[in-house]
Amino acid sequence: MAGQAVTLTATVSAVAPGAGTPTGTVTFSFGDGTSAGTATLSGGTATVTHTFTGAAGSPYNVTATYNGDTNFTSSSGSGSQTVGRAATTTAVVSSPDPSVAGQAVTLTATVSAVAPGAGTPTGTVTFSFGDGTSAGTASLSGGTATVTHTYATRSGSPFPITATYNGDANFTASTGNDTQTLTKNASTTTVTSTPDPSVSGGTVTVRATVSAAAGTPTGTVTFSFGDGTSTATAPLSGGVATVTHPYSTTTGSPFTLTATYGGDASFNGSTGTDTQTVTRATTSTTVISTPNPATTGDRVTVTATVVPVAPATGTPTGTVTLAITGRSPQTVPLVNGTASVSFNPLSRGTHLVIGNYNGDVSFAPSSGTTLQTVN
Numbered sequence: 001m002a003g004q005a006v007t008l009t010a011t012v013s014a015v016a017p018g019a020g021t022p023t024g025t026v027t028f029s030f031g032d033g034t035s036a037g038t039a040t041l042s043g044g045t046a047t048v049t050h051t052f053t054g055a056a057g058s059p060y061n062v063t064a065t066y067n068g069d070t071n072f073t074s075s076s077g078s079g080s081q082t083v084g085r086a087a088t089t090t091a092v093v094s095s096p097d098p099s100v101a102g103q104a105v106t107l108t109a110t111v112s113a114v115a116p117g118a119g120t121p122t123g124t125v126t127f128s129f130g131d132g133t134s135a136g137t138a139s140l141s142g143g144t145a146t147v148t149h150t151y152a153t154r155s156g157s158p159f160p161i162t163a164t165y166n167g168d169a170n171f172t173a174s175t176g177n178d179t180q181t182l183t184k185n186a187s188t189t190t191v192t193s194t195p196d197p198s199v200s201g202g203t204v205t206v207r208a209t210v211s212a213a214a215g216t217p218t219g220t221v222t223f224s225f226g227d228g229t230s231t232a233t234a235p236l237s238g239g240v241a242t243v244t245h246p247y248s249t250t251t252g253s254p255f256t257l258t259a260t261y262g263g264d265a266s267f268n269g270s271t272g273t274d275t276q277t278v279t280r281a282t283t284s285t286t287v288i289s290t291p292n293p294a295t296t297g298d299r300v301t302v303t304a305t306v307v308p309v310a311p312a313t314g315t316p317t318g319t320v321t322l323a324i325t326g327r328s329p330q331t332v333p334l335v336n337g338t339a340s341v342s343f344n345p346l347s348r349g350t351h352l353v354i355g356n357y358n359g360d361v362s363f364a365p366s367s368g369t370t371l372q373t374v375n
Contacts, residue, residue, distance in 0.1 A: 001086040002055050002170035003118030008081075009047045010039075010064035014072060024069035031060035031081070041066075053119055054170045058083040085167070086117025090125070090176035092163035100185035101154050101266035102215025109138075109145045109163035109176060123168040130159035130180070140165075152215070154182035154266045184263070185212045189221070189272035191259035197277035200250050200362035201314035204276060208234075208241045208259035212267055219264040226255035226276070236261075248314055249362045253278040280359065281312030285320070285368035287355035293373035296348050300324065300372060303340040304355035308363060318360035324372060325351040331358075346374045 008030075012022040026046035028037045032054070039046035052060065059080040068074035092109045099105050109125040125145035127136045131152075138145040151159065158179040167173035191208045198204050208221045221241035222233045227249070234241040247255065254275040263269035286305045294300050304320045320339040323329035330341040334357075351372040359365035 001084045001117045002053060003051060003086050003113055004083075004116040005049050005051050006081060007047060007049050008062060008064070009045055010066070010077060011045050012041055012066045012072075012075065013044060018072070020071060022066065022069060022072040024072075025067050027065045027067060029063040029065070031062055032057060051118070052081065052083040055083045055085050056169045085170055085172045086119065087114040088112060088117075088121055088165055088167075088171045088174040089114055090163050090165045090174045092127075092161055092176040092178045094161060094178060094180045098181040098183045099151065100183055100212075100214065101151060102185065102212065104148050104150050104214075105180060107147050107149060107161060107163070109165070111140060111143050111145075111165045111171075111174065113171060117171070119170065121165065121168060121171040123171075124166050126164045126166060128160075128162040128164070130161055131156060150214075151180065151182055154184065157182040182266070184268045185215060185217075185266055187212045187217050187261055187263070187267045187270040189259050189261045189270040191223075191257050191272040191274045193257055193274060193276045196275075197279050198247060199279055199281040199308075199312045201246065201248060201281050201308055201312040202278075203244050203246045203311065203313075205242060205244050206257060206259070206276075208261070208272060210236060210239050210241070210261045210267075210270065215266060217261065217264060217267040219262050219267075222260045222262065224256075224258040224260070226257060227252055246313065247276065247278045250278045250280055251361055280362055280364040281314070282309040283307065283316055283357055283359075283363045283366040284309055285355050285357045285366040287322075287353055287368040287370045289324070289353050289370055289372045292370075293375050294346065295375050297345050298374075299342050299344060300346060300374075301340055301342045302353055302355065303338060304357065304368060305338045306334060306357045306363070306366065307337060312363075314362065316357065316360060316363040318363070319358050321356040321358065323354045323356075325353075346372065348374050350374075 010026045021044045037048040039048045059082040063078045065076045111121045136147040158181040161178045163176045210217045232243045254277040257274045260271045302322045306316045321331045327343045332339045353370045355368045
């Protein structure tokens with residue numbers, strides 16, 4: 001077979017009526033295009049060893065030419081040498097192993113001749129990755145072939161790897177097997193909020209970004225808002241999960257935001273934290289008086305209405321101090337955002353009416369005015 005050493009022996013004999021043992025040399029032609037070889041006769045025989053490196057052209061015509069001596073004339077003899085393809089073995093390894101989803105893995109196949117065959121196989125190797133993707137083919141160089149493959153998921157791990165040497169003119173095909181194990185990829189979760197700071201009653205958008213060294217995590221993220229309300233869960237899309245949350249109070253600000261990624265088949269879970277600062281919301285106070293105009297004998301009722309200024313929402317609480325020219329200020333509680341008080345009859349003329357909202361933990365103070373006419 002290709003690469004196997006072959007021993008060629010020529011026997012030179014005298015033709016009757018001649019007798020004796022020829023001496024001298026024999027030249028061997030191997031028929032494969034390589035240089036001839038010459039050996040010295042000993043006891044009428046000459047021997048050489050030759051390696052046929054290829055099966056192409058087999059069977060080869062082998063010729064032994066006796067070169068004669070002082071007593072014997074030259075002569076030739078011929079035969080044939082059949083050379084078959086040498087058997088091979090294929091070994092395949094992957095690196096790194098184990099790997100993680102999304103990480104490039106290098107697969108290397110080494111193809112060797114099986115003794116007594118020898119030489120370096122050429123041709124191609126076809127790699128099957130075991131994950132349902134298309135096979136890859138690479139050419140041998142120095143007996144090795146290499147491809148790079150990325151496993152997108154660890155579902156199905158360990159994956160069976162097969163490297164099939166496709167053979168060439170001198171070497172038969174062979175197959176090697178290995179496995180590739182994928183472990184869960186580490187992930188990192190970061191969380192941000194917008195706007196920050198926000199106002200009491202305003203809605204905040206909380207965003208979690210889950211990333212890994214390679215690949216895109218899937219699954220869900222659970223958000224904790226730090227204000228005692230229930231958590232919220234959102235799915236990842238492109239590695240990002242988003243929820244909105246209204247903070248109804250400043251008590252406890254800054255609040256701790258926590259985003260917990262639960263992991264998936266290919267990625268381990270992770271947690272990220274941030275803080276959300278909530279400030280008091282701006283308010284607007286509107287004051288009206290009735291009846292307006294009034295007469296000198298009428299009691300006048302003053303009403304203040306306090307509302308949050310967008311984007312804040314909710315209902316302010318606390319107290320409003322109501323004042324009117326010539327009368328003592330009165331501080332009254334807000335009920336559903338309004339506060340009222342009545343004042344004794346006023347003197348004729350125009351009076352300034354003032355309503356001062358004193359604020360609470362979630363809403364900032366504000367003021368409003370109006371004019372009261374008394375006829």
